Amino acid sequence: SRTSVGDVMIRDVVTIRHGSSVEEAARIMMTEGVTHLPVISEEGRLAGIVTAWDVSKAVALKYSQLEEIMTRDVVTIGLGDPIERAAKKMNENNISALPVIDGEQKVIGMITSDGVSRLVSVCR
Amino acid sequence: SRTSVGDVMIRDVVTIRHGSSVEEAARIMMTEGVTHLPVISEEGRLAGIVTAWDVSKAVALKYSQLEEIMTRDVVTIGLGDPIERAAKKMNENNISALPVIDGEQKVIGMITSDGVSRLVSVCR
Ligand SMILES: C[S@@+](CC[C@H](N)C(=O)[O-])C[C@H]1O[C@@H](n2cnc3c(N)ncnc32)[C@H](O)[C@@H]1O
Numbered sequence: 001s002r003t004s005v006g007d008v009m010i011r012d013v014v015t016i017r018h019g020s021s022v023e024e025a026a027r028i029m030m031t032e033g034v035t036h037l038p039v040i041s042e043e044g045r046l047a048g049i050v051t052a053w054d055v056s057k058a059v060a061l062k063y064s065q066l067e068e069i070m071t072r073d074v075v076t077i078g079l080g081d082p083i084e085r086a087a088k089k090m091n092e093n094n095i096s097a098l099p100v101i102d103g104e105q106k107v108i109g110m111i112t113s114d115g116v117s118r119l120v121s122v123c124r
Numbered sequence: 125s126r127t128s129v130g131d132v133m134i135r136d137v138v139t140i141r142h143g144s145s146v147e148e149a150a151r152i153m154m155t156e157g158v159t160h161l162p163v164i165s166e167e168g169r170l171a172g173i174v175t176a177w178d179v180s181k182a183v184a185l186k187y188s189q190l191e192e193i194m195t196r197d198v199v200t201i202g203l204g205d206p207i208e209r210a211a212k213k214m215n216e217n218n219i220s221a222l223p224v225i226d227g228e229q230k231v232i233g234m235i236t237s238d239g240v241s242r243l244v245s246v247c248r
């Protein structure tokens with residue numbers, strides 16, 4: 001299909017600052033109703049990602065700092081990439097969200113398996 | 125399309141017993157790599173659902189019992205329902221998983237937006 005990541009992605013991405021606590025991440029997820037937070041460095045670049053699953057892991061292992069649970073090596077996608085490529089990347093890595101980044105590692109959007117699944121509910 | 129819920133659902137569903145703690149839910153999600161746990165009563169019937177998002181909420185609000193965070197009114201789907209109906213139900217309720225139940229409220233499978241998204245990565 002000719003649907004691109006830019007057609008489906010969330011544009012107002014909720015993020016968290018590098019160096020925050022697990023409790024802060026939990027509070028943001030609760031108030032914003034989101035399960036994935038890109039972690040942003042002081043210069044405004046993508047530094048990692050933390051999800052509700054990571055917060056849950058912190059409960060099991062009694063961790064309190066974001067550093068201890070965030071994933072640094074983030075799988076991302078480009079604005080112009082076809083939606084099938086995003087779905088494939090999420091499936092291959094067993095993840096449910098991909099930050100969309102520009103040429104300077106800045107987060108310009110987020111695509112989730114929820115967003116891709118919604119396409120199926122309207123197109124077939 | 126003629127893809128049914130039964131064609132795509134997870135059959136080995138990881139669940140949790142009613143009356144468990146938040147920490148127990150977190151431990152199961154970590155070791156099993158899942159983010160959604162149907163809560164099962166002593167008679168083996170669906171009593172609720174708890175997700176990594178709920179565990180994250182428990183961190184923000186300092187809750188420790190499953191009772192305090194689980195959702196009792198569960199949105200479910202039938203084995204023979206078309207996949208589009210599952211995608212629509214998840215989208216309308218802003219949820220990422222639906223337990224598949226039989227006529228006696230027993231959980232026989234689980235369909236997730238990840239599973240639906242995977243269809244897009246292979247079929248289009
Ligand atoms: C393996 S997934 C399983 C649970 C669920 N599918 C999810 O995405 O949260 C959980 C792990 O994937 C990581 N993760 C989520 N999105 C990611 C992404 N775009 N790039 C790298 N890691 C990611 C999280 O930090 C977490 O440690």
Ligand SMILES: C[S@@+](CC[C@H](N)C(=O)[O-])C[C@H]1O[C@@H](n2cnc3c(N)ncnc32)[C@H](O)[C@@H]1O
Nearest residue numbers: 173174175177195197198199218219220221222
């Ligand atoms: C509104 S969703 C938002 C986060 C994410 N999309 C998810 O599904 O976890 C989170 C809430 O939905 C609830 N939930 C998840 N799956 C559900 C289902 N099949 N039926 C009813 N509630 C569900 C969870 O218990 C949690 O309180």
